[in-house]
Amino acid sequence: MGQYVTLATCNLNQWALDFEGNRDRILKSIYEAKSKGAKLRIGPELEISGYGCLDHFLENDLYEQCWDVYQQIISDKKTHGIIIDIGMPIIHKSIKYNCRVISYDGKILLIRPKLYLANDGNYREMRYFTPWTRARYHESFQLPKSIAQVTGQMRVPFGDCILETLETTIGAETCEELFTPQSPHISMALDGVEIYTNSSGSHHELRKLDVRLNLITEATKKCGGVYLYSNQKGCDGDRLYYDGCACIIVNGNIVAQASQFSLKEVEVITATIDLDDVRSYRNQKSAQLQAVTQPHNYSYHHVETDIEISPSQNILNSFVRLSNVKEISYHRPEEEIALGPACWLWDYLRRSKCAGFFLPLSGGIDSCATAVIVHSMCRLVYSACEQGDEQVISDIKALTHDDTFLPKSPQEIANRLFYTSFMGTENSSKETRQRAKDLANEIGSYHVDLNMDKLVSAVVSVFEIATGKRPTFKVFGGSQTENLALQNIQARLRMVLSYLFAQLLPWTRSKSGGLLVLGSANVDECLRGYLTKYDCSSADINPIGGISKTDLKKFIKYASTDFNLPILNEFLEATPTAELEPITHNYVQSDEVDMGMTYDELSRFGKLRKVDKCGPYAMFIKLYHEWSQSPYNLSAKQVAEKVKKFWFFYAINRHKMTTMTPAYHAEQYSPDDNRFDLRPFLINPRFPLASKKIDIVVESIEKNERELKQLTLSVD
Ligand SMILES: Nc1ncnc2c1ncn2[C@@H]1O[C@H](COP(=O)(O)OP(=O)(O)OC[C@H]2O[C@@H]([n+]3cccc(C(=O)O)c3)[C@H](O)[C@@H]2O)[C@@H](O)[C@H]1O
Ligand SMILES: Nc1ncnc2c1ncn2[C@@H]1O[C@H](COP(=O)(O)OP(=O)(O)OP(=O)(O)O)[C@@H](O)[C@H]1O
Numbered sequence: 004m005g006q007y008v009t010l011a012t013c014n015l016n017q018w019a020l021d022f023e024g025n026r027d028r029i030l031k032s033i034y035e036a037k038s039k040g041a042k043l044r045i046g047p048e049l050e051i052s053g054y055g056c057l058d059h060f061l062e063n064d065l066y067e068q069c070w071d072v073y074q075q076i077i078s079d080k081k082t083h084g085i086i087i088d089i090g091m092p093i094i095h096k097s098i099k100y101n102c103r104v105i106s107y108d109g110k111i112l113l114i115r116p117k118l119y120l121a122n123d124g125n126y127r128e129m130r131y132f133t134p135w136t137r138a139r140y141h142e143s144f145q146l147p148k149s150i151a152q153v154t155g156q157m158r159v160p161f162g163d164c165i166l167e168t169l170e171t172t173i174g175a176e177t178c179e180e181l182f183t184p185q186s187p188h189i190s191m192a193l194d195g196v197e198i199y200t201n202s203s204g205s206h207h208e209l210r211k212l213d214v215r216l217n218l219i220t221e222a223t224k225k226c227g228g229v230y231l232y233s234n235q236k237g238c239d240g241d242r243l244y245y246d247g248c249a250c251i252i253v254n255g256n257i258v259a260q261a262s263q264f265s266l267k268e269v270e271v272i273t274a275t276i277d278l279d280d281v282r283s284y285r286n287q288k289s290a291q292l293q294a295v296t297q298p299h300n301y302s303y304h305h306v307e308t309d310i311e312i313s314p315s316q317n318i319l320n321s322f323v324r325l326s327n328v329k330e331i332s333y334h335r336p337e338e339e340i341a342l343g344p345a346c347w348l349w350d351y352l353r354r355s356k357c358a359g360f361f362l363p364l365s366g367g368i369d370s371c372a373t374a375v376i377v378h379s380m381c382r383l384v385y386s387a388c389e390q391g392d393e394q395v396i397s398d399i400k401a402l403t404h405d406d407t408f409l410p411k412s413p414q415e416i417a418n419r420l421f422y423t424s425f426m427g428t429e430n431s432s433k434e435t436r437q438r439a440k441d442l443a444n445e446i447g448s449y450h451v452d453l454n455m456d457k458l459v460s461a462v463v464s465v466f467e468i469a470t471g472k473r474p475t476f477k478v479f480g481g482s483q484t485e486n487l488a489l490q491n492i493q494a495r496l497r498m499v500l501s502y503l504f505a506q507l508l509p510w511t512r513s514k515s516g517g518l519l520v521l522g523s524a525n526v527d528e529c530l531r532g533y534l535t536k537y538d539c540s541s542a543d544i545n546p547i548g549g550i551s552k553t554d555l556k557k558f559i560k561y562a563s564t565d566f567n568l569p570i571l572n573e574f575l576e577a578t579p580t581a582e583l584e585p586i587t588h589n590y591v592q593s594d595e596v597d598m599g600m601t602y603d604e605l606s607r608f609g610k611l612r613k614v615d616k617c618g619p620y621a622m623f624i625k626l627y628h629e630w631s632q633s634p635y636n637l638s639a640k641q642v643a644e645k646v647k648k649f650w651f652f653y654a655i656n657r658h659k660m661t662t663m664t665p666a667y668h669a670e671q672y673s674p675d676d677n678r679f680d681l682r683p684f685l686i687n688p689r690f691p692l693a694s695k696k697i698d699i700v701v702e703s704i705e706k707n708e709r710e711l712k713q714l715t716l717s718v719d
């Protein structure tokens with residue numbers, strides 16, 4: 004007994020619309036899978052076009068080019084001798100589908116369209132594709148002439164079918180289908196499928212990998228079987244980082260797992276498994292009864308083949324070893340922050356071919372976190388170069404325009420690609436200035452320490468000459484309006500300077516090209532609108548725009564030890580301040596006081612608003628029950644005030660989200676206006692009806708409390 008089969012899956016770093024680059028990575032993965040003895044190779048969702056083409060999926064060109072590339076792949080003889088399951092979009096009867104194309108030896112066996120499309124949060128598949136709503140139904144698909152010439156076939160099955168080899172049955176599931184209550188793998192299992200494939204375009208979100216892996220392990224624990232999961236990896240041209248983590252799971256146990264974050268463009272994993280293990284596992288009588296009581300028309304169309312994927316010599320060959328069960332590996336959230344945005348930045352930089360990054364470095368937590376993420380990128384690039392990763396080596400040489408460059412440290416990379424600047428005013432403290440300098444020194448960035456008071460006073464003078472009025476800070480007797488305007492002008496001038504320096508700093512060092520300006524507004528500031536519109540929060544890209552202040556602090560703590568940067572502790576100990584107002588003997592500007600709420604409270608508001616989908620009234624009810632308890636012990640009135648204040652600032656500042664810098668998506672409660680959190684930006688900030696309802700509840704609670712108190716007193 005024993006039916007040993009070697010299977011392969013992969014992470015591919017595809018790029019939207021990079022058809023030829025995508026083809027080369029697909030080919031590389033097939034060659035590697037074959038060289039490891041695999042008989043089946045699966046790849047990520049829509050891997051030929053790249054997953055994130057968005058509205059380009061509406062263009063017919065794209066479909067034609069996918070077929071062009073597909074033709075090149077299957078006519079390459081080196082891709083024969085292995086079942087290949089490739090993701091691409093296909094037009095059938097004038098309707099666009101998100102498909103798997105399964106072939107062997109240059110012949111297409113089956114085209115399987117996605118049944119349940121992803122359409123929440125960041126996903127809008129229904130905008131471009133139509134789901135194949137007819138379960139277990141198939142039609143005949145007429146191949147494009149160019150493909151027919153290569154394969155010698157005119158028509159192939161198109162629909163919800165499964166594939167039969169000489170030893171087993173294979174069924175394809177596509178990404179979102181795993182997340183649905185009636186996942187196809189359930190009915191496939193009941194119809195005898197032993198190997199399920201899942202090809203995904205699934206993005207990273209902090210603390211979320213376990214959701215995906217739990218679904219896969221639970222699926223195979225319940226149904227038995229081998230689950231091959233493949234995913235795209237990297238930045239393919241948008242705010243998302245696809246987080247790979249291809250894996251192979253057998254009856255609930257993981258036997259192979261690829262990385263979640265790395266700079267490798269092609270990462271193939273294989274496992275040798277025994278199909279008999281699936282059959283033994285399925286000995287559960289109740290499951291067998293469910294299988295035999297399925298209505299006969301519930302059976303899938305089996306595409307029958309005479310492909311042998313488990314040659315009998317496998318069990319006679321002592322070199323063929325069954326893969327061992329492994330522990331699932333997860334990263335801590337701090338590591339996820341260190342790695343995900345760093346990989347995303349690297350893809351962005353090499354694909355944009357810019358000369359590096361420019362970061363306004365203030366000496367505060369946020370820009371510090373951004374700087375440390377760039378440092379983490381430099382560490383990853385350095386270590387990939389050390390390991391001889393040819394792609395990374397060629398990219399770093401191209402970016403630095405130096406064919407001889409092989410970095411000797413992460414700092415050496417930063418010195419060529421990373422520019423930071425402290426842009427001080429008379430309101431800046433020497434501590435923040437020094438912290439910025441020290442950090443730049445530690446991580447090796449090319450640092451510029453400058454003062455821009457002349458610029459600020461010049462702009463204020465222009466205003467004074469034009470209007471005859473000179474605004475004054477509040478601490479010196481000015482109004483709130485004057486105070487804000489004087490702060491905003493400093494902040495906005497920093498943005499203008501940033502772009503000037505980003506354009507010209509490489510030139511001052513006789514280097515060519517311009518820099519990408521990095522923004523550092525965190526998710527909580529965006530939600531509360533605690534930032535100046537069109538200031539340094541307006542940049543080219545922002546690696547931390549989807550990360551909460553609380554997580555950023557944990558990340559800095561982690562990096563202080565794991566990256567050996569003790570200077571980071573100084574950032575953690577400092578009070579967060581914008582340093583836009585003058586410091587006097589009894590006043591230092593502080594973020595949480597300015598905002599009227601803490602960062603922890605903001606995270607809670609953010610989660611309730613977006614993840615739990617609470618309006619102001621529902622949020623108040625939830626928070627009253629939470630915050631009236633120890634350790635908060637807040638009264639209903641206090642909770643009501645906090646909730647109203649949050650919604651007020653959220654609403655008056657929502658317009659700022661329409662111009663926010665594209666940021667790495669990392670948090671479920673991201674308020675990203677462009678892709679993830681679609682809301683109006685002219686909102687009545689008082690939410691009058693919800694406020695009245697909250698007030699009525701507060702009154703009733705207070706009345707109950709008074710009555711209870713009186714009752715207790717009279718009993719005493
Ligand atoms: N409903 C609406 N729809 C579209 N646009 C609207 C609008 N309401 C105002 N606006 C526009 O927005 C402007 C107000 O926004 P904005 O100019 O940002 O000004 P504003 O939000 O009033 O002030 C910026 C806030 O960010 C704080 N802050 C804290 C820390 C650091 C920084 C920093 O920048 O470094 C800033 C600063 O203390 C202040 O509370 C209005 O003048 C108007 O032009
Ligand atoms: N003195 C400064 N020099 C350089 N850049 C600055 C300076 N002050 C502010 N910035 C830039 O403007 C951004 C927004 O400023 P803000 O004071 O709101 O800081 P923040 O969002 O709390 O971030 P940080 O914690 O980095 O100060 C900063 O992240 C930084 O990139």
Ligand SMILES: NC(=O)CC[C@H](N)C(=O)O
Pocket residue numbers: 048120121126177178179180182203204205206
């Ligand atoms: N491409 C997809 O179908 C992705 C949807 C899925 N919910 C995910 O986040 O992985």
